[in-house]
Amino acid sequence: EVQLVESGGGLVQPGGSLRLSCAASGFTFSNHWMIWVRQAPERGLEWVATSNQDGRERFYMDSVKGRFSISRDNAKNALWLQMNSLRAEDTAVYYCVRVGHLTADSWGQGTLVTVSS
Amino acid sequence: DIQVTQSPSTLSASVGDSVTITCRTSQSVSSWLAWFQQKPGKAPKLLIYLASNLESGVPSRFSGSGSGTEFTLTISSLQPDDFATYYCQQYNAYSPWTFGQGTKVEIK
Numbered sequence: 177e178v179q180l181v182e183s184g185g186g187l188v189q190p191g192g193s194l195r196l197s198c199a200a201s202g203f204t205f206s207n208h209w210m211i212w213v214r215q216a217p218e219r220g221l222e223w224v225a226t227s228n229q230d231g232r233e234r235f236y237m238d239s240v241k242g243r244f245s246i247s248r249d250n251a252k253n254a255l256w257l258q259m260n261s262l263r264a265e266d267t268a269v270y271y272c273v274r275v276g277h278l279t280a281d282s283w284g285q286g287t288l289v290t291v292s293s
Numbered sequence: 294d295i296q297v298t299q300s301p302s303t304l305s306a307s308v309g310d311s312v313t314i315t316c317r318t319s320q321s322v323s324s325w326l327a328w329f330q331q332k333p334g335k336a337p338k339l340l341i342y343l344a345s346n347l348e349s350g351v352p353s354r355f356s357g358s359g360s361g362t363e364f365t366l367t368i369s370s371l372q373p374d375d376f377a378t379y380y381c382q383q384y385n386a387y388s389p390w391t392f393g394q395g396t397k398v399e400i401k
Binding site for chain 2: 279283
């Protein structure tokens, strides 16, 4: 059974940093592109960042470029999202997602990030 | 970015009804469209990929159709477990993934 377990969310002040982690199991992690998707009530579901299988190709939504960084360690079946210079509009539930059928075929339970003073 | 618009935003229906949700994209995405179901406090779940392909384990009362810019998700004979919010998503290779704003299917 595919399992994706996120951690690392919490309350952070504007301008602060957080590192989200995703532990993957139940599938061959190194075979899959992985992405982060976030969901905030006022903005709905948003794709945030993508990593290819070996981590060398990485893509970001425009509003997080230069602030967020996606990385992975295939030996540890782990995915991360380093988030710097956080803003109030980054407040959301962040999901770790596996790419299958070229789309988001498996999702973690999500971790809440709240950016507020 | 490709804009994705769903209609209606809310749909009231009864158990046993057949319901249809429409998704339109601002430019052609061929068949690169998926449908998800989300229940409160849970992550979205993939139902349909490539516009009309049923994900493994998803009941056959769910079906998808369309191509280009107009797509539909149909739930035939609505079951109590189907009351949820549904999202479409385009995954055209040359554009960032974008999602519709959601359609809440509620009990009439």
